[in-house]
Amino acid sequence: MKSERVAAIVGVAESDLGKTPGKNVLQLQAQAAKLALEDAGLTKHDVDAIFTAGNWAWAPNLMLAEYLGIQPKYTDSTNIGGSSFEAHVGHAAAGIKAGLFDVALITYGSTNRTKPTNSSFQSPLTAQYEIPYGLPTPVGAYALAATRHMHQYGTTSEQLAEIAVATRKWATLNEKAYMREPIEIADVLNSRFIAEPLHLLDCCLVSDGGGAVIVASNKVASKLKKKPVWILGHGESHSHNTITNMPDLTMTSARESGKAAFEMAGISHHEIDVAEIYDSFTITVLLTLEALGFCQPGEGGAFVSGQRTAPGGDFPMNTNGGGLSYCHPGMYGIFLLIEAVRQLRGECDVRQVSDANLALVHGTGGVLSSTSTVILGRD
Amino acid sequence: MIKDLIKSGIDEESKPYWDGLIDHKLLIQQCEDCQQSIFYPRSICPHCFSGQLSWFQANGTGSIYSFTIVHQGYGPFKGEPPYVVGIVELDEGVRMMTRIIGDKDEISIGKRVSVVYKEVEEDFVLPYFQLIA
Numbered sequence: 001m002k003s004e005r006v007a008a009i010v011g012v013a014e015s016d017l018g019k020t021p022g023k024n025v026l027q028l029q030a031q032a033a034k035l036a037l038e039d040a041g042l043t044k045h046d047v048d049a050i051f052t053a054g055n056w057a058w059a060p061n062l063m064l065a066e067y068l069g070i071q072p073k074y075t076d077s078t079n080i081g082g083s084s085f086e087a088h089v090g091h092a093a094a095g096i097k098a099g100l101f102d103v104a105l106i107t108y109g110s111t112n113r114t115k116p117t118n119s120s121f122q123s124p125l126t127a128q129y130e131i132p133y134g135l136p137t138p139v140g141a142y143a144l145a146a147t148r149h150m151h152q153y154g155t156t157s158e159q160l161a162e163i164a165v166a167t168r169k170w171a172t173l174n175e176k177a178y179m180r181e182p183i184e185i186a187d188v189l190n191s192r193f194i195a196e197p198l199h200l201l202d203c204c205l206v207s208d209g210g211g212a213v214i215v216a217s218n219k220v221a222s223k224l225k226k227k228p229v230w231i232l233g234h235g236e237s238h239s240h241n242t243i244t245n246m247p248d249l250t251m252t253s254a255r256e257s258g259k260a261a262f263e264m265a266g267i268s269h270h271e272i273d274v275a276e277i278y279d280s281f282t283i284t285v286l287l288t289l290e291a292l293g294f295c296q297p298g299e300g301g302a303f304v305s306g307q308r309t310a311p312g313g314d315f316p317m318n319t320n321g322g323g324l325s326y327c328h329p330g331m332y333g334i335f336l337l338i339e340a341v342r343q344l345r346g347e348c349d350v351r352q353v354s355d356a357n358l359a360l361v362h363g364t365g366g367v368l369s370s371t372s373t374v375i376l377g378r379d
Numbered sequence: 380m381i382k383d384l385i386k387s388g389i390d391e392e393s394k395p396y397w398d399g400l401i402d403h404k405l406l407i408q409q410c411e412d413c414q415q416s417i418f419y420p421r422s423i424c425p426h427c428f429s430g431q432l433s434w435f436q437a438n439g440t441g442s443i444y445s446f447t448i449v450h451q452g453y454g455p456f457k458g459e460p461p462y463v464v465g466i467v468e469l470d471e472g473v474r475m476m477t478r479i480i481g482d483k484d485e486i487s488i489g490k491r492v493s494v495v496y497k498e499v500e501e502d503f504v505l506p507y508f509q510l511i512a
Contacts (some may be wrong), residue, residue: 128388130476131418132505134456135464136407136449143447144466150446150489244466244476249445256469 007093008221008228008378010153011040011214012338017327018178020208021114025056026067028109028210033068035211041225042103047214048073049095049104053084053331056109064107069200070243074101080238082278083364084108085213085333086372090234102217109210110329130242138280139203141243141367143195146283148249150197152298152300157197159301160282161188164324166310167279171321173311173351178205179325191276202282203208204323204332211334225226229341234265234377235260243367250298254291254362254371261360261373269294272375273356274343275315276336278364279322288362294374316353334365337374344378381455382503391421395434400504403496405437407473418473418510439494441469446479446486467492467508478507487512 013035015028029052037043050065057063061077061344074095076086085106090310092104124131135141149155165185181284183201192202206264220230235257240246262268279285286300294315295303308315318324323332337359340359342348361374381469387419389397394420413483416437423430446465452458463486465479479486479511480495492508 079473123390124385124388126419128385128393131384132499133476133478134449134452134462136453137446139451140464141449144445144464147447148445183389193448193450195450198447242476244474249466320489333430347398349443 005218005230007096007215007217008219008230009089009213009341009374010216010224010226010228011036011042011212012178012341013039013212014335015109015210017176017209018207019152020111020114020220023111025054025109025111025210025352026064026248027197028111028208029107029212030068032109032210032212033105033107036214037361038104040214040216042214042216043299044068044070046103046220047105047262048072048315049092049101051076051088051092051106053077053079053088054110067236070105074104074199077115080236080370080372082280082331082333083363083365083370083372084331085337086234086361086363086374086377087182087236087336089215089374090230090236090372093231096215096217106213106215106334107210108331108334110331111208112330113206113208120363126242130244138367139198142194142281142283143198145249145287145368146197148311149283149287150251153301154303157189157199158185159305160202160286162304162307163279163285163295164188165308166304166313167318167322167324168352169310169378170319171325174326176323177321177326178207179321185207204280204328205325207327207329209327209329209353211338213334227345227376227378228345229376229378231374232377233261233265234373235262235264236370236372238366238370240369241366246368250287251293252287252364252368254288254364254373257371257373258292259364261375265375267358267375271358273358274319274340274353275362276319277317277338277361277362278332279318279324279337280328280332280364282324284364285317287368288364292360292362302341311351319348319351319353331365333365333372335364335372337347340376344376380500382500383407385456390423400506401502403504405439405494405506406434407437407469408432409435416471417472418475422490430461435504437469441467441492441508442477443486443490443492444468444474445488448483450511454509465508475506478505479509481509
């Protein structure tokens with residue numbers, strides 16, 4: 001391992017999850033922020049940098065910081081979809097390394113289930129060449145990738161279903177998960193098609209919820225009650241916006257973001273103890289495992305077969321039950337970070353992965369458009 | 380109305396494309412400097428950043444790069460499923476999203492297709508594609 005211990009995640013929390021009628025996105029973020037600061041042993045007066053992403057305001061950072069009563073000296077509203085928060089962690093670590101601030105608050109909040117925010121843009125711009133064809137977004141775009149992967153490599157619906165089944169097993173071990181009834185591969189295959197080849201149970205939930213992550217400098221982190229979870233590596237990229245313009249429907253920019261993160265951390269794949277990989281759809285996970293290099297292109301189906309990613313399997317993945325079964329409030333990336341930190345701290349009770357020292361967190365945003373990879377480790 | 384979903388986006392940059400479809404012409408661009416074909420319409424070449432782009436009529440044939448049978452429609456498409464949305468790679472080397480019409484059982488990746496001009500609403504024509512027999 002070569003990376004310096006410059007910045008760490010020192011606090012994490014979720015807000016209420018699932019269905020939160022009566023709560024708005026600011027309440028959810030405030031609730032998560034307060035809990036995450038308590039988790040860290042810090043107060044809002046320690047926060048000198050703000051990171052958030054959302055489409056609920058013209059300038060979300062301004063509205064959120066005012067609501068929380070925080071005047072930051074560093075602010076970042078990078079929005080690349082569901083992977084935004086992994087990017088925020090990377091940017092926070094870089095800012096801390098540059099000496100620009102000491103404590104960053106990263107938040108997300110969404111009422112995607114009970115009160116979806118409609119982003120009404122003045123003009124569809126480049127989306128005008130896709131919208132008239134009625135592709136349901138984002139699921140249809142992921143279905144196009146799945147069809148292509150099946151054609152190119154012989155990947156099967158059963159192999160995709162392995163991911164949904166394994167992830168549900170983890171959800172049965174997490175009392176905060178929304179869907180906890182065990183399922184079998186046949187249940188996935190017999191659920192109705194949304195966009196072929198993706199069935200209902202290949203798709204993530206639609207939830208409300210929020211989360212917060214506190215990133216602190218080594219100087220601050222070393223004085224806190226809980227052990228720091230060090231940010232060892234980070235990488236990010238995006239390859240396209242519209243699915244028609246994805247250069248290769250079977251290869252995401254995780255190839256680039258993952259490579260950068262592994263190189264920064266100075267570790268190799270076999271050292272990862274637990275992986276939290278964005279699962280908007282089952283195909284998202286399969287493509288990501290290949291692009292990150294856990295297996296070769298086309299081998300993702302075989303890689304996840306035999307419930308390898310389930311509790312007790314040799315590749316523990318999405319240990320909170322994932323976007324498929326725990327929660328998915330639109331941009332899920334912050335919850336991947338929260339779970340990885342809890343695993344590395346040993347706070348996960350019945351779903352704890354034993355001897356979890358190194359975690360890989362990988363966000364995917366848009367329609368397989370953006371990726372950001374973070375590697376975390378404990379002392 | 381489908382056109383209503385995008386009409387605020389039809390501007391000087393995209394109008395030649397949409398107008399071409401009304402005349403049953405599939406117009407795309409070519410960079411006069413690096414010679415690459417370009418779709419969707421732009422004011423700058425995404426390959427070499429040249430601003431010298433010209434319109435030309437595509438042949439209207441290509442092959443299926445991927446497709447999905449949509450079972451859950453939304454908005455104006457709600458009553459339509461099942462229908463096939465695909466990405467077609469034109470012989471000129473650019474990809475575009477489209478509807479693929481005809482026998483769903485016959486559709487597969489790599490098959491040859493040709494453009495069909497579908498007047499989905501008055502004065503609004505979309506380039507759908509069908510399998511070449």
